Amino acid sequence: MDIMKDPIVDGYINKPDYISPLDDLAFDMYQDPEIAQIIRKLERKKQEAVLQERYDYAKRLKTAIGELQKVGEKLGKMEVEKRQAVENEDYDKAKIKKIQMDELRLQSYKDLHVNDLLELNGPRHPVHIDLEPVRHPTPPRLNDDIYTSHVTPPPTPPRYEDRPLPSLINPILYEEVVEEYVETVPDEEYEDTIGEAEPMTEQDLRDASQPIEVFGEPLVSKAYSKTWSYREDALLAVYKRMSELPSSTPKDESKYMMKAAIFLVKRAIDDKVYAVFKAAIHLLRMILTEYVARFKIPKQDIVSACERTLPNLLHKAGDTAVRNRDDAKGFILETANFPDVKPTYVVPHELVKPFKMSIAPRIGQSHVEILEALYKDHGLNKSGLSVENMMPFCVEVLNHHSADVRDPAERIIKMLYRDVGAPVKDYLPPDDEKSRKNTLWRQLFEYFDKVDGKPSKEDLKRSQMDQEHEKQAEIEALQKQLQQLKDMQTGKAPVDENILKDAKNKKTVQSKDKKKADPKSKSKSKLPPRKPPTPDDDNKFDIDNVCIFCDERNPTFTEEGLDVHYWKNCPLLKRCYYCRQVVEIASYTDHLLEDCEKKDTFKKCPRCTEAVSKTDYDSHIAEKACTPAKANSTHCPLCHINVSPGDESWKNHLMSKDGCKENPRRLLLFSKHPPAQQQTKIPKKTTVTKPIENSVIGDELKRRAAVVDTVASSFTSLTKDVKYLEGDIKKLRQDGLEESKITRKVNVLMDKKTSKKFMKKKLVEAYRDLEDMVTDSQDFAETEPFKDAKRSLRQSKHLVHVV
Numbered sequence: 154m155d156i157m158k159d160p161i162v163d164g165y166i167n168k169p170d171y172i173s174p175l176d177d178l179a180f181d182m183y184q185d186p187e188i189a190q191i192i193r194k195l196e197r198k199k200q201e202a203v204l205q206e207r208y209d210y211a212k213r214l215k216t217a218i219g220e221l222q223k224v225g226e227k228l229g230k231m232e233v234e235k236r237q238a239v240e241n242e243d244y245d246k247a248k249i250k251k252i253q254m255d256e257l258r259l260q261s262y263k264d265l266h267v268n269d270l271l272e273l274n275g276p277r278h279p280v281h282i283d284l285e286p287v288r289h290p291t292p293p294r295l296n297d298d299i300y301t302s303h304v305t306p307p308p309t310p311p312r313y314e315d316r317p318l319p320s321l322i323n324p325i326l327y328e329e330v331v332e333e334y335v336e337t338v339p340d341e342e343y344e345d346t347i348g349e350a351e352p353m354t355e356q357d358l359r360d361a362s363q364p365i366e367v368f369g370e371p372l373v374s375k376a377y378s379k380t381w382s383y384r385e386d387a388l389l390a391v392y393k394r395m396s397e398l399p400s401s402t403p404k405d406e407s408k409y410m411m412k413a414a415i416f417l418v419k420r421a422i423d424d425k426v427y428a429v430f431k432a433a434i435h436l437l438r439m440i441l442t443e444y445v446a447r448f449k450i451p452k453q454d455i456v457s458a459c460e461r462t463l464p465n466l467l468h469k470a471g472d473t474a475v476r477n478r479d480d481a482k483g484f485i486l487e488t489a490n491f492p493d494v495k496p497t498y499v500v501p502h503e504l505v506k507p508f509k510m511s512i513a514p515r516i517g518q519s520h521v522e523i524l525e526a527l528y529k530d531h532g533l534n535k536s537g538l539s540v541e542n543m544m545p546f547c548v549e550v551l552n553h554h555s556a557d558v559r560d561p562a563e564r565i566i567k568m569l570y571r572d573v574g575a576p577v578k579d580y581l582p583p584d585d586e587k588s589r590k591n592t593l594w595r596q597l598f599e600y601f602d603k604v605d606g607k608p609s610k611e612d613l614k615r616s617q618m619d620q621e622h623e624k625q626a627e628i629e630a631l632q633k634q635l636q637q638l639k640d641m642q643t644g645k646a647p648v649d650e651n652i653l654k655d656a657k658n659k660k661t662v663q664s665k666d667k668k669k670a671d672p673k674s675k676s677k678s679k680l681p682p683r684k685p686p687t688p689d690d691d692n693k694f695d696i697d698n699v700c701i702f703c704d705e706r707n708p709t710f711t712e713e714g715l716d717v718h719y720w721k722n723c724p725l726l727k728r729c730y731y732c733r734q735v736v737e738i739a740s741y742t743d744h745l746l747e748d749c750e751k752k753d754t755f756k757k758c759p760r761c762t763e764a765v766s767k768t769d770y771d772s773h774i775a776e777k778a779c780t781p782a783k784a785n786s787t788h789c790p791l792c793h794i795n796v797s798p799g800d801e802s803w804k805n806h807l808m809s810k811d812g813c814k815e816n817p818r819r820l821l822l823f824s825k826h827p828p829a830q831q832q833t834k835i836p837k838k839t840t841v842t843k844p845i846e847n848s849v850i851g852d853e854l855k856r857r858a859a860v861v862d863t864v865a866s867s868f869t870s871l872t873k874d875v876k877y878l879e880g881d882i883k884k885l886r887q888d889g890l891e892e893s894k895i896t897r898k899v900n901v902l903m904d905k906k907t908s909k910k911f912m913k914k915k916l917v918e919a920y921r922d923l924e925d926m927v928t929d930s931q932d933f934a935e936t937e938p939f940k941d942a943k944r945s946l947r948q949s950k951h952l953v954h955v956v
Contacts, residue, residue, distance in 0.1 A: 185232060187258070188225030192218055195270060217265045224261045228254055239473070242514065350378035367413040368394070376417050381426040388421055388432040395436075395444055407448040411440060415458045422465040430469070430477060434484045437462060445493045452497055459488065459499045467503075470523065471516030478519060485523055486530070498537025501527060505538070505546040514555035521550055521561040528565060533572065540573055544580035551593060559593070567600055577601075583759065702726060702737070703808065721928060724808045724818040727791075730921050738816070739803050741790040762788050766914075791815035817926050854938040857923040858945040864916045865949045871909040878902040920949055 184192070195218050202211040235250035262268070353374050358365070364373045368391060376387035391414050398407065414436065421433035445455055463485065470481035489500035504524040508517060524546075528538055543565065550562035570577045581597065582588040589595040599609055608616070698710045700718055702725040710718060719726055719735050727738050731751040736744045745755045745764035755764040761779035773779065782788050786795040789806065792815045796806050806812045812819055878898060885895045927942050 183229050184222070184225040185228035185254075185258070188221055188228060191267060191271075192221050192225065195221070195267075198271065214270060217267070217270055220265055221261065221267075224257065228257060231257075350375045350380065350383045353377050361416070363409075364413040364416050367410050373417070376420070381424075381429055384421065384424065384426070384429045385432050388417065388429065388436050391417060392432075392436045392439060396439065400447055402448070404448060404450075407444075408450060408454055411444060411450060411454065411458065414440060415461055419462050419465055422462060422469055427474070427477065431480070434466075434480065438484070438487075441488060441491050441494055450493075452493075455493055456497050456499045459494060459497070460503065463488075463500065463503045467520050467523070468516060470519035471513060473515070482519060482523055482526075486526055489527055489531070501531075501537035502542070505542045507546055507549045510549075510553055512553075514553075514557050517550070517553060517555065517558040518561065521547075521558060521565070525561045525565050525568075528568065540569060540576050540580075543569065544577060548580055563593070563597065566597060570601055571604060574604075585757075703804075722818060724816060725804070727816075727818070728925055730918065738789070738791060738807060739787065739796075742788065761793065763790055763793070789813055817922075854923075854926060854942045857919070857926055858938075858942040860919045861916075861923050861945045861949050864912060864919050868909065868912040868916050871905055871912055875902065875905050875909055878905060916949070920946070 195214050199211050199214040199218070202208070202214060231250055231254050235247050235254070238244070238247040238250060349371060351374070353361070353370070357377050358370075361373050361377065364376070372387055372390055375383040375390075378384055378387075395410065395414060398410070418433050418437045418440075421429050421436075424430050424433070440458065441455070444450070466481050466485050470478055470485065472478050472481070485500065488494055494500065501524075504520070504527065508520060524543070527536075528543070531538065533539060547562040547565050547569075551559050553559055566577060578584065578601070582594055584598050584601075589598060602609060698708060699706050700710065700715065700723055702719075703723050705718075705723075707714070707718070720728070725738060726735050727741065728735055729741070729744060729749060731745075732749050734744075734749075736748075742757075742762070742764045746752055746757055749755075754767055756767050756770045757763070758765045758770075758773060758779060760774070760777065760781050762782040763779070765773045780788070780793050780795065783795045786797055787803075788794075789796050792813045796802055807816050808819060878901060882895055882898050882902065885898070886892075923942055923946060927939065927946065
C-alpha cells in the first residue's frame with residue numbers, strides 16, 4: 154500500500170491551507186488548559202500512528218480524545234464557576250470546586266489510561282502485536298517531506314510542550330503540587346535556556362523600543378517570552394549589566410539605562426510567576442539604592458521611577474498568593490526608607506491618593522494597611538504624612554462596601570485623633586444625633602469621647618436612669634406630705650407643726666433641685682426670693698404660695714392661682730407658638746427641637762444654635778445674619794443675644810429693667826411692681842382712671858396691633874394679586890397666546906406667591922404675639938390700647954384661621 158495514497162495522509166499533505174480544529178481559538182476558550190495540552194499531544198500521536206498504520210492504537214487515541222474533550226469542557230465550566238466564587242470571596246465554594254476539578258481530572262486520566270496512550274516510557278504494543286504485520290521504517294525522503302512540509306509544528310520553546318504534566322508524574326501528589334505549579338515550575342523541570350526566545354510582535358517592538366535600544370532585542374525578547382525562565386534570565390542579565398556599568402559612564406546614558414530598566418521592571422512586577430516577580434523587585438531594589446547613589450541620579454528621575462512602579466506594586470500587594478502579597482507590602486515599606494527615596498516623600502504621597510470604590514476588597518485592604526504600617530513607623534514628623542492628606546483619603550475609604558477595607562482606615566483615624574486631637578473632626582460630619590445614627594460615625598465619636606475623657610453614651614444613660622429614680626422618689630415623698638397636709642386641713646389628722654415646717658422647707662428646695670436635675674431645663678432659676686420672708690410672712694404663705702421659677706410670693710398662689718400665673722404672668726415662661734404649651738424661655742430652643750408637636754419642622758443652626766424652620770433654614774444659613782453663639786454662653790430665643798450661663802444671668806436678662814426687650818411679661822412685671830419711690834397708696838375703693846396710652850404696656854400693645862394690621866393688609870393685598878394673575882394667565886392660555894409671551898406674568902406670579910408665603914408666616918407670628926400680650930394684660934382691659942388690640946385681633950382672626 155502506498156502511504157501517499159492514504160486519504161487521511163492526503164488531507165495533511167495536499168491541503169496546505171488545512172487548519173486543525175485544535176488550533177482554533179474557540180477550542181482554547183472552552184477547554185481546560187491542561188486537558189487541551191494533552192489532547193494536542195494525543196492528536197499528534199494519532200497522526201503518527203496513522204502514518205505507521207497502527208490503527209488499533211489510533212482508534213484508542215481517537216476515543217480518548219473524544220472523551221477528554223467532554224471532560225475538558227466540563228472542567229472549563231467548573232473553572233469559570235471557581236473564578237466567580239473567588240471574585241465574590243466565597244472561598245469555601247472555590248475550594249470545593251477545585252477539589253471536584255482535581256478529582257474529575259485524575260479520574261479521567263486513570264479511566265482512559267492517558268499515561269499508556271502517551272507512551273511516556275516508550276511505545277507499548279498490545280499483546281496481539283503478532284497479528285499486525287511489522288512495518289519497516291518509512292524511507293528518509295518520505296519522512297522528511299511529510300514532517301517538514303505539513304506535520305511539523307512551528308518551533309516553540311520546548312518547556313511547556315514536551316515536559317510531563319505534574320498529574321502524570323505522580324497523580325497521588327497532584328493536589329499538593331498544583332498550587333505551586335501555577336506560580337513556578339518544580340526544580341526537576343528546569344532545562345537549559347540557551348537559545349533565542351520566540352520573536353516579538355510588532356506591537357511589542359514598538360512598546361519596548363527604549364529597552365531594545367539600550368539592552369538589545371535578544372535580551373528584551375526574552376523578557377517578553379512566554380517561557381518564565383527566559384523572563385527571569387532577562388531580568389538577571391539587566392541586573393548584571395547595570396551593576397557592572399562603569400562609574401565613568403555619562404550621566405545622561407546612565408539615566409537612559411535606568412528608564413529602560415524601569416520599563417522592564419514595571420512589566421515583570423505583574424508577572425504571575427513568583428520567580429520573575431522576585432527578580433523584578435531584586436532589580437528595582439538595586440536601582441533605587443546602589444545605582445542612583447553611584448551615578449547621582451536626580452531626584453525627579455527617582456520620583457518618576459517610583460511613581461511608575463508603585464501602582465503595580467500596590468496591585469500586587471492584593472494578589473491571591475500570600476507570598477506575593479507579603480513581598481510586595483514589605484518592599485513598598487522598605488522603599489520608603491531608602492536613603493535617596495525617603496526625602497522625596499513619593500511613597501507616602503502615592504499611598505494617600507484615593508482609589509476607586511469599585512476596586513477589589515483585597516487590593517484596597519492591602520493599600521490601606523500599607524499606609525497604616527507606614528504611619529506607625531514614621532508618624533507625622535517629616536514623613537510626608539499629615540492630617541491634611543491622610544484624613545480625606547481615610548474618609549473616602551470609609552465609603553467602601555467592604556468592612557475589610559474600612560477597618561484599617563478607621564484605625565488610622567483613631568491613631569490620628571490620639572496624636573493631634575480636634576483637627577481630625579474637621580474632616581468628619583458634625584457630631585450630632587443625626588450623624589450618630591450611623592453606626593460607623595457613632596463608634597468613632599464614642600472613641601473620641603473616650604480619648605477626651607467624656608462619659609460614654611452608656612454612662613449617660615445610667616446617670617439619667619439614676620436621676621429618674623431619684624426624681625420618682627422625691628415625687629412620692631412630696632405626694633405623701635401633700636396627703637398628710639390635706640388630712641390635717643380637713644381634720645382627718647391632728648395638726649403636726651413639724652410636718653408643716655418640713656413641708657415648707659422641702660417644697661422650695663426640692664422644686665429647685667428638680668429643675669437642675671432636668672438637662673432640658675438649663676435655666677430654671679435657683680434665685681433668692683424678691684422679698685426675703687419674715688417670720689410674719691410664714692403665717693400668710695403656705696407651701697403653694699411661691700412660684701418656683703421667678704420666686705414670687707403671693708397669697709393668691711394656690712394650685713389654680715399658680716397655673717394662672719404660669720400661663721399669663723411669670724416672666725421666665727412663655728407659651729409656645731406651635732403647641733401652646735407653657736415652657737421656660739431659657740429652654741425654648743430645646744423644646745422646639747425635641748418636645749414640640751412641630752419639632753420635625755425645625756433644625757438647629759450651627760452658628761447661633763437656635764431652632765430655625767426647615768423652610769427658612771437654607772436662606773438663614775446663607776445670609777449669616779444671626780448672632781454667632783459664644784463659648785460658655787446660651788442664646789436668648791426672644792432677642793437673640795448671648796446670655797451668660799447660670800440662673801442668675803437668665804433672671805437678670807428676663808426680669809431686669811434693662812433686660813430682654815422682646816419679653817412682654819417683663820413689662821407686665823414692672824407695671825405690677827413699680828419702683829418704690831414712685832409707689833403711692835391708693836384708697837381701697839379708688840379705681841385707676843388715668844389712661845395708659847403713654848405707658849410701657851400701652852406702647853407695646855399699640856406696636857403689636859400695628860404690626861398685625863400691617864401684615865394682615867399686605868397678606869390680603871398679595872392674595873388678591875395672586876388670584877388676579879392666575880386668572881389673567883389662564884385667560885391668555887385659553888386665547889392661544891404663545892407661552893413665551895406670558896413668561897413675564899408667570900415670573901411675577903411666582904414672586905407674589907413667594908411673598909405671600911412669607912407674609913402668611915409673619916401674620917401667624919404677629920397674631921400670636923398680640924394674642925399673648927392681650928391675654929397677659931387683662932388688668933388693663935378698660936384702656937384704649939387694649940381695646941384697639943382686641944379690635945385688631947377680631948379683624949385678623951378670620952385670616953389667621955384660613956391660614
